Amino acid sequence: MVAFVKWFISSLNASYSRRVPKGEWEKKPYNPVLGEQYMMKWGDVAGCGETDVLVEQVSHHPPITGFYITNKQNGISLNGHTGQKTRFSGTSLLVDQVGQSVVTLHNRNNERYMFSCPSVTVNGIWYAAPYVELAGTSYIQSTSGLYCTIEYSARGWVTGAKNRFKCYVRRNGENPKNYICKMEGQWSGKSTITQHGAKHSEPFLDVAQLTPAPMIVKDISEQGEMESRKIWQKVSEAIRANDSTLAGVEKSKLENQKREEKAAREAAGQTWEPNYFSWNAEEPTVVELQHKLTEEVKNKYSPATSGNWVFKGAL
Structure with missing residues (x-):
């Protein structure tokens, strides 16, 4: 569980911090179209082997993304999905x-x-300098009988470090006060681990010391018609050329095409199905682990x- 938390915290930094170049702000992402796919590999680091990634937009309204990540050399797979519920609160x-x-x-x-994933707060929108902070609580539950709560806090108005988290590892069925260990610090920086009852903490993770795996993506000419870089190629080229008018035209063409496809399916009484994922409303592992976690x-x-959203060709 400690190793899993270390990976999870490092993934937060990769997802919400490191991907934004230093000195730049968050950019408005593309709105994925139904059935859009993203395929790539993370290259080998320190003999860990390659990691395959497959992502598919399985719903447009509401927006839901299914994903399957696997490292066959080490016998590890990740199957999940995420959707977004968005609202405004003040200026965020x-x-x-x-x-x-x-x-x-x-x-x-x-x-x-x-x-589960944390909530995301996008601040700085009104003065055109948006940045992301994590909020709320995310949870980890294992079949081994251990669970975690990870609480996130943002920088204070006057003082305090940004991107802070506090994580407790506990055993199912025991008094929550008797936690096994506690990790805390910055998910975008350094953090420590303290065993229950210990007076001193030890270093846990320093994300600056990690070696990012290289991304391996096929050339656009080798990609399928539904892959992200192929679908958005003309829009991306226009943006790189600083031609916002052309980018808007190409974006509208794509969106109108998808609306026409949807209307044609509805007229024919057809239901769209993802290529790679199928929905299981009562997925056994999820049901089991949610029950364990809810009891705590x-x-x-x-x-x-x-x-x-279960990957159809899972390991």
């Missing part, structure tokens, strides 16, 4: 990430870890569903 945009993911350690008797944290954890 609040994004609740709905969904759950399951990591399976196939070489450890299929030991599984279910986790009660009404603090209230997932929208007990299902998952």
